[in-house]
Amino acid sequence: MNAIFTHGCFTGYRQTLPYAARVSHYVDSEVGRLGTVLLHRPGPELARLTPRNNDSLLFDAIPWVGRAQEEHDAFAAALRERGVEVLYLTDLLTETLAVSDARTELTDEVLNSPRLGDTLRARVAGHLAYLDPAALAGVLVAGLAHEELRLGRDRRGGLVYTLMDRHDFIIDPLPNLLFTRDSSLWIGDRVGVTSLAMPARRRETTLTDAIYRHHPRFAGTEFVYRPGLEPLEGGDVLLLAPGVLAVGVGERTTPAGAERLARRVVAAGLAHTILVVPIAQERATMHLDTICTMVDVDAVLMYPNVASTLSAYTVIAGADGEDPRVDGPAPFLRAAADAMDLDRLRVIDTGLDPVTAEREQWDDGNNTLALAPRLCVGYERNVETNAQLERAGIELIPIAGSELGSGRGGPRCMSCPLLRERERSRSA
Numbered sequence: 001m002n003a004i005f006t007h008g009c010f011t012g013y014r015q016t017l018p019y020a021a022r023v024s025h026y027v028d029s030e031v032g033r034l035g036t037v038l039l040h041r042p043g044p045e046l047a048r049l050t051p052r053n054n055d056s057l058l059f060d061a062i063p064w065v066g067r068a069q070e071e072h073d074a075f076a077a078a079l080r081e082r083g084v085e086v087l088y089l090t091d092l093l094t095e096t097l098a099v100s101d102a103r104t105e106l107t108d109e110v111l112n113s114p115r116l117g118d119t120l121r122a123r124v125a126g127h128l129a130y131l132d133p134a135a136l137a138g139v140l141v142a143g144l145a146h147e148e149l150r151l152g153r154d155r156r157g158g159l160v161y162t163l164m165d166r167h168d169f170i171i172d173p174l175p176n177l178l179f180t181r182d183s184s185l186w187i188g189d190r191v192g193v194t195s196l197a198m199p200a201r202r203r204e205t206t207l208t209d210a211i212y213r214h215h216p217r218f219a220g221t222e223f224v225y226r227p228g229l230e231p232l233e234g235g236d237v238l239l240l241a242p243g244v245l246a247v248g249v250g251e252r253t254t255p256a257g258a259e260r261l262a263r264r265v266v267a268a269g270l271a272h273t274i275l276v277v278p279i280a281q282e283r284a285t286m287h288l289d290t291i292c293t294m295v296d297v298d299a300v301l302m303y304p305n306v307a308s309t310l311s312a313y314t315v316i317a318g319a320d321g322e323d324p325r326v327d328g329p330a331p332f333l334r335a336a337a338d339a340m341d342l343d344r345l346r347v348i349d350t351g352l353d354p355v356t357a358e359r360e361q362w363d364d365g366n367n368t369l370a371l372a373p374r375l376c377v378g379y380e381r382n383v384e385t386n387a388q389l390e391r392a393g394i395e396l397i398p399i400a401g402s403e404l405g406s407g408r409g410g411p412r413c414m415s416c417p418l419l420r421e422r423e424r425s426r427s428a
Contacts, residue, residue, distance in 0.1 A: 025221070025418045027186040028242040030294035031370040032420035038184075039076060039415060040089040040177045042068045042404070044142040048173040068403035072178075075377070075399045075411065082371050082397075087418070089180060090137055092211045097133035102214035106140060109206050110171050119158025123151060124170060140207060143173035176201050179409045180416040181289070182252075183208045185234040187245070188270045191218075192225030192261070194232045197252045202227075224264050232257035235287030235413055238294065241340040242423055243272045246312070246332075248288025250279035259315075266317045266324055273339040274324075275312040277332055289412050293368045295376050295394045297423065299346040300336075301366050301385070305354065307333065307347060314339065348392045350385045367410030371397070372421075377411040 025036070046065045054062055076086050096102045107128050111121050127150045128136060146168050151157055164170075176182075183204045184193050193209045196202050205227040212218045225232060236248035236258075245265065247258040255276070262274040277288055291303040291310075311329040318324050328335065337345045350366050366385075368376040378386055380398035389396050399411065 024189075025186060025191075025218075026189050026422065027239060027417050027420045028188055029239050029297070029420060029423040031297055031373045032423050033372040034079070034082075034084050034370070034417055035419035035421065036085040036087065037079060037415045037417050038087050038089060038092075038180050039072070040180050041072050041076070042175075042178050043090070044138065045173040045175045045177065048143060048145075048169070049175055052167075063403040063406040065403075068406075071400045071402070071404050072414070075404075075414065078377060078397050078399060079371070079415075082375075084371065085419075089177065089207070089211070090141060092215055092217070093140065093207055094134045094137040096211050096215045097136050099214045102210045103133070103136070105214075106206060106210055107136075109203070110140070113171075115160070116170070117158060117160040119156075120160045120170070123149060123157050123161070126150070139171060141174055141177060143169045144171040145169055172200070172203070174201070174204055174207075177204055177207075178404070179235070179413040180208075181234045181409075181413050182287075183234065184212070184416055185237050186416075186418060187224055187237075187239065187265055188268075190222045190224040190268060190270065192232075192234075192237075193223065193227055194225060194234055195227050195229045195257065196233055197231040197254075224268055224270065225261060230254055230257035230260045232261055233287060234416065235289045235409075237261070238288060238292070240275070240294065240336055241297070243270075244275070244336075244339045245271050245273070246275040246277055246288065246336065248277045248279045250288075251286045253287075262315045262324055266315075272317050274315040275332065275335055275339060276315060277310060277312045279306075279310070286408065287413075289367055290408075291366055293366055293370070293376075293412055295348065295368060295370055295389065295392075296346070296373050298340075298342050299348060299392065299394070300333075301348045301350065301368055301389065303366055304349040305358065307349070312336065346392070348388050348394070350382075350388070356384050367412045368396075369411035369415050379405065379410055381405075 046063050046068060049062050079086055111125055116124060131139065146164050146166050149157065149170055182194065182196060184191055191212050193205050193212060196205055209227055212221055231252065231254045233252040236253040238246040240246050247253065247261060249255050249258050258276045265271040279288055279291065291306055293301050295301050310332040312332040312335040313326055313328040314335055316325045333345050333347065368378045370376045374393060375395045377397045377399055379401035381401060386396050386398060
């Protein structure tokens with residue numbers, strides 16, 4: 001049986017999938033007025049974090065789940081108050097799982113894990129088959145613990161199950177799903193479902209990929225990147241201006257991933273210039289958007305400790321089908337301004353002194369989400385950075401992030417824009 005959808009809402013089961021005409025999704029800059037955004041409200045998957053597993057699951061602390069949810073709800077409310085349509089990944093996933101092909105695909109993906117063995121795989125298959133779409137979405141996001149498996153009357157799970165610790169996970173949770181920016185990004189009217197570098201996160205893209213391929217809201221969407229290609233994460237991709245991308249290469253995105261994206265966006269006519277920006281392979285600078293985000297059409301918020309040393313290699317579309325040309329390196333700020341056809345980029349520093357800058361960069365002071373030119377969301381705790389923004393004429397919407405920030409991500413990391421107002425020509 002299939003599900004029935006009405007304007008994005010799951011309403012029950014029928015034989016058909018009526019849905020409104022395809023919704024338009026388009027993003028060509030970092031600062032065009034935000035129309036639609038994809039978020040993931042943190043839930044039971046965060047409660048799976050313990051001192052025993054938080055490092056392997058990429059969290060620096062054990063978050064207070066209830067407070068994290070309150071902070072995220074306030075973040076979503078701030079977006080809605082500014083007219084932004086907020087979509088939730090779990091809602092879309094639940095609706096997607098009502099499509100039989102999607103359900104089979106995502107169930108098979110977790111059952112194919114070589115950790116399970118034949119007996120346990122059969123028990124897990126039976127457990128998942130029993131679940132309705134909402135419950136199955138919950139397991140795919142929050143995982144399945146050893147003690148949660150429904151074994152049947154014989155209470156036997158096989159050798160693998162018997163030798164597992166009772167606190168182990170049969171299906172691992174996905175606490176980093178909170179950071180929806182990383183698993184997908186939109187460039188123009190095409191979506192890129194990325195190839196996440198860290199083992200703890202790789203299954204995230206199977207969910208986002210299924211949503212974009214099977215949910216009727218995204219019917220007909222073309223892809224510019226897919227899982228299984230070279231490592232590339234959305235936090236490393238900045239849409240500096242229409243036709244101009246910056247791609248960080250470091251801990252999460254490899255040079256091969258940047259090259260693959262460059263070739264694909266150039267071939268699709270989505271960009272004419274790509275700046276490839278090497279960044280330190282460190283936890284504090286895991287993505288380009290941890291050290292630099294745009295807050296106006298000609299202004300960036302930037303970590304001052306790297307502003308003068310950050311460089312870029314410029315990849316330009318080749319003529320008549322030739323390979324793209326690579327120039328550089330050149331100072332990033334100069335290369336970006338030239339690519340964006342600006343005399344210069346205005347730079348707003350994180351903090352006021354080196355110590356404050358380092359503290360606030362660690363607390364995602366640079367990781368702002370622009371809702372429109374000169375309007376952005378940032379964590380309230382970064383007092384000096386926020387003051388710098390306001391002095392530069394940027395309106396800041398402060399949100400709490402004491403618990404949300406424990407995974408090292410700010411408002412930009414927690415949001416995947418699906419629709420922004422197209423940037424007007426600067427000559428207009």
